[in-house]
Amino acid sequence: MRRGDPSETPPTFDDAFACRLEDLFKWRRDVRRFKPDPVSIALIEELVAIAALAPSVGNSQPWRFVSVETEARRLAVIDNFTACNDAALKCYEGERAALYARLKLAGLREAPVHLAVFCDHATPAGAGLGRRTMPEALDYSVVAAIHTLWLAARARGLGVGWVSIIDPKALAETLAAPPAWKLVAYLCIGIPQEEHQDPELERQHWQAHLDENERLLRV
Numbered sequence: 328m329r330r331g332d333p334s335e336t337p338p339t340f341d342d343a344f345a346c347r348l349e350d351l352f353k354w355r356r357d358v359r360r361f362k363p364d365p366v367s368i369a370l371i372e373e374l375v376a377i378a379a380l381a382p383s384v385g386n387s388q389p390w391r392f393v394s395v396e397t398e399a400r401r402l403a404v405i406d407n408f409t410a411c412n413d414a415a416l417k418c419y420e421g422e423r424a425a426l427y428a429r430l431k432l433a434g435l436r437e438a439p440v441h442l443a444v445f446c447d448h449a450t451p452a453g454a455g456l457g458r459r460t461m462p463e464a465l466d467y468s469v470v471a472a473i474h475t476l477w478l479a480a481r482a483r484g485l486g487v488g489w490v491s492i493i494d495p496k497a498l499a500e501t502l503a504a505p506p507a508w509k510l511v512a513y514l515c516i517g518i519p520q521e522e523h524q525d526p527e528l529e530r531q532h533w534q535a536h537l538d539e540n541e542r543l544l545r546v
Contacts, residue, residue, distance in 0.1 A: 351478055354524055358486030361437040361517035366485065368394070371440055371516070374483075378476035383468035385456030389448070390472040391508055395441035403501045404493070404513070405435045411492045430531055433490045438515035443498065444473055449507030469511045476514075486519035 340348075375392045383389060395401055412432060419427050435441070446469040458464055477487045495510035504510070528534050 351482060354522070355478055355481045356486065356519075356523060356526060358488045358515070358517075358519045359431045359434045359527065360520040361434045361439070361486065361488075361515065362520055363437065364439065364518050366439050366517055370483065370485075371442070374476050374479050374485075377479040378472040381468070381472040381475040383453070383471070384458055384461075384464035385453030387450055387453030387456075387458075387465060387468060389446045389450045389452070389465050390469045391445040391447050393443040393445065393502055393504070395443055395502065400501055401435070401441060404441065404498060407497050407501070408433050408435055408490060408493050411494055415492055426531065426533060430528070430533065432492055434488050434515040434517070435490065438488065438517040440514075440516035442514040442516060443502055443504075443510065444469060444512040444514060445499075445504055445508035446511050447505075447508055449505070466509065466511055473512050473514070480516060484518065485516055488515040489513070490515060 371394060378390065378392070379388065381390075395404065416424060416427055446466050448465060450465075473489075480487050490513045493513055498513065499508065499510055523530065525536075529536060
């Protein structure tokens with residue numbers, strides 16, 4: 328994806344576009360249930376190019392997207408998740424444990440696309456600008472790229488699921504990632520089986536929406 332000509336006239340985003348953009352935010356969901364339909368690698372490459380439009384501290388662009396395609400590596404990731412999920416279940420008791428056991432927390436077997444997203448902590452890009460006092464801004468930059476990809480995927484009819492119940496060190500070894508690469512996210516991508524505006528964890532009564540977090544705090 329080529330950057331625009333600096334002399335190009337910037338677009339006007341009218342009220343209708345703003346409303347549609349808000350709809351995109353509302354309908355972006357963490358998807359766990361996917362159809363088996365394949366997704367072209369060309370589309371994934373397009374999404375990664377859009378993700379690279381995200382802002383980054385010092386223009387460091389530290390995101391590294393890895394498409395996990397070999398069966399052996401996918402099975403190793405599934406085993407990784409299963410072990411971590413079983414361990415997490417033991418942290419809950421009573422009704423909370425029963426609810427946790429019923430939740431679908433990954434779509435690793437169904438999703439046609441697995442995408443590991445790393446932060447390259449050894450990148451020379453940006454020359455360290457903006458990271459002296461907040462080095463974690465490098466990881467935050469990768470999160471911004473992930474969210475950009477997520478919205479772009481949703482706009483193209485794809486769902487994304489972020490799998491966080493996973494051992495990042497073991498996963499990095501599975502993918503033979505360079506030592507300086509830190510895992511930020513493991514994403515499942517595909518066509519959703521169903522569409523919902525409300526998050527699944529709200530529908531399953533795990534955590535209600537917190538209205539108070541919508542308020543602006545002024546100090």
